[in-house]
């Protein structure tokens with residue numbers, strides 16, 4: 573596995589592709605945004621003008637796309653890889669999409685003789701840049717073994733969750749919990765500020781107390797507390813509210829299908845939906861802090 577077609581060079585895909593180049597892989601890249609392709613080209617990748625062209629003559633294809641419909645278009649579309657590609661590279665979809673869509677794409681891939689993995693990630697843009705992502709993988713163990721050198725160049729932890737779609741199922745459970753503790757963290761910080769506490773002091777206290785969680789530790793949503801978090805740059809970049817909203821939608825659909833009770837996930841979806849409707853859809857998801865801000 574030396575040559576990789578990389579499709580989707582956004583907030584996550586851009587730095588992930590960069591780490592593959594640093595590890596010595598040859599990359600053929602494509603994104604709908606020309607600037608993203610140019611940046612990867614400057615770093616040493618070969619620029620391509622379509623997903624199909626990027627997937628041509630490679631050992632593996634990695635996709636890092638926003639949502640189910642984008643993965644469907646790239647893999648299942650009329651000009652998509654499964655219908656047009658004459659070679660049979662290993663396919664690795666790192667996008668977070670519906671488990672059901674992931675299973676459907678993998679089944680179609682298998683019919684056409686492709687091996688495929690779903691490998692959504694956790695760790696955010698900081699993890700993508702540092703090459704410390706967690707990959708949550710669904711598919712056959714022998715395909716995971718082949719993908720291992722590629723995934724290890726972009727991440728630190730590889731988990732095999734089960735068969736096709738299992739990576740996506742585990743990922744949406746994780747993100748539902750992430751949304752819940754991000755909202756809880758924002759709510760607690762605002763309460764503290766309203767009670768006259770310094771948010772930095774309160775954060776330090778909760779980090780050594782039972783309220784400790786990932787949002788507080790690595791992604792503090794209150795501006796001024798953590799220099800490198802999106803809150804320190806007016807919530808630019810990072811993981812968009814609209815993408816979190818999408819993941820919560822996937823979790824709720826899965827909850828309906830599996831007859832699961834997810835009241836906190838439902839409330840989180842409702843709050844992120846309201847936040848998006850107020851014009852914050854492209855901001856980082858920690859901007860949910862604004863929903864609690866005292867505007868009087």
Ligand code: NAD
Pocket residue numbers: 579580581582583584585602603604605608623636637638639642645646666667668669693694695696697810811812815819
């Ligand atoms: P993004 O919107 O920044 O990037 C997606 C990229 O895909 C864009 O550059 C877009 O132009 C490109 N794209 C869309 N359709 C395409 C097509 N048909 N062909 C080629 N390129 C196409 O999103 P992101 O933040 O990088 O997230 C990507 C995926 O990773 C999402 O599924 C998201 O849920 C997941 N994720 C994001 C984060 C995060 O912190 N941002 C963390 C974990 C998982």
